Amino acid sequence: MTQPLIQMKNIEKHFGSVIALAGVSVDIHAGECHCLLGDNGAGKSTFIKTLSGVHKPTRGEILFEGRDMHFADPRDAIAAGIATVHQHLAMIPLMSVSRNFFMGNEPTRKIGPFSFFDHDLANRVTMQEMEKMGIVLRGPDQAVGTLSGGERQTVAIARAVHFGARVLILDEPTSALGVRQTANVLATIDTVRKQGVAVVFITHNVRHAMAVGDRFTVLNRGRTYGTAKRGEITPEELQDMMAGGQELATLESSLGSTV
Numbered sequence: 563m564t565q566p567l568i569q570m571k572n573i574e575k576h577f578g579s580v581i582a583l584a585g586v587s588v589d590i591h592a593g594e595c596h597c598l599l600g601d602n603g604a605g606k607s608t609f610i611k612t613l614s615g616v617h618k619p620t621r622g623e624i625l626f627e628g629r630d631m632h633f634a635d636p637r638d639a640i641a642a643g644i645a646t647v648h649q650h651l652a653m654i655p656l657m658s659v660s661r662n663f664f665m666g667n668e669p670t671r672k673i674g675p676f677s678f679f680d681h682d683l684a685n686r687v688t689m690q691e692m693e694k695m696g697i698v699l700r701g702p703d704q705a706v707g708t709l710s711g712g713e714r715q716t717v718a719i720a721r722a723v724h725f726g727a728r729v730l731i732l733d734e735p736t737s738a739l740g741v742r743q744t745a746n747v748l749a750t751i752d753t754v755r756k757q758g759v760a761v762v763f764i765t766h767n768v769r770h771a772m773a774v775g776d777r778f779t780v781l782n783r784g785r786t787y788g789t790a791k792r793g794e795i796t797p798e799e800l801q802d803m804m805a806g807g808q809e810l811a812t813l814e815s816s817l818g819s820t821v
């Protein structure tokens with residue numbers, strides 16, 4: 563394998579006496595989908611926030627292309643190409659897909675001394691980018707609120723990639739979706755990965771991770787058990803690691819069945 567895009571080495575994050583991350587080491591490569599699995603409270607959000615410049619690690623180092631990475635705030639991370647797509651998307655439902663796509667990055671056109679929002683360019687690019695992701699819009703003016711949840715996730719992913727994301731952190735993108743919409747989002751992840759983007763797919767759903775993941779890291783109470791490649795680990799093993807093997811074994815024996 564080539565040099566990782568990002569190396570997180572022994573990252574710890576403490577909040578007072580709470581240890582949210584207790585020495586997490588993860589490598590992230592361009593063109594891979596790296597799944598980070600964990601149950602509630604495992605430390606997933608803290609991990610995302612540390613990687614995206616919201617939190618500074620208490621200990622440990624983060625390298626970006628082999629160099630020490632110090633982000634003063636999330637804007638620095640975005641400038642470096644680390645984008646986060648949150649489960650609750652920052653979109654305005656009543657506004658068009660193309661307006662949402664370019665929100666904060668509006669292209670302008672000059673007429674004399676005046677600058678105007680360049681509708682034609684925005685519409686054309688939005689249609690093209692959505693088509694690349696396999697979504698044919700009724701038109702660029704279609705309101706975001708009329709898209710399905712999976713399509714909205716895809717708009718957010720396409721937008722992040724269009725504006726230069728090299729590392730795309732997806733925070734539980736499939737957790738609120740039905741089967742077909744989940745399949746759309748997983749297909750989008752596959753498309754983006756093939757373009758060379760490093761995808762960090764946060765989920766607590768083993769099946770969703772298994773469907774698209776190249777490597778898998780399980781977080782449990784702020785620790786990892788290391789990273790497994792596709793084919794090296796079964797869904798049952800992943801599930802067991804997420805639940806903490808011992809706890810699942812105890813539960814199984816008390817229920818007298820397999821959980």
Ligand SMILES: Nc1ncnc2c1ncn2[C@@H]1O[C@H](COP(=O)(O)OP(=O)(O)OP(=O)(O)O)[C@@H](O)[C@H]1O
Nearest residue numbers: 577580581582600601602603604605606607608609
């Ligand atoms: N700002 C904070 N102050 C104090 N404790 C925190 C803070 N942020 C997170 N924690 C604690 O750190 C631990 C990990 O939390 P985190 O939110 O990272 O987990 P998670 O895996 O994202 O969980 P969930 O899936 O429920 O969102 C929890 O015990 C949580 O209470």
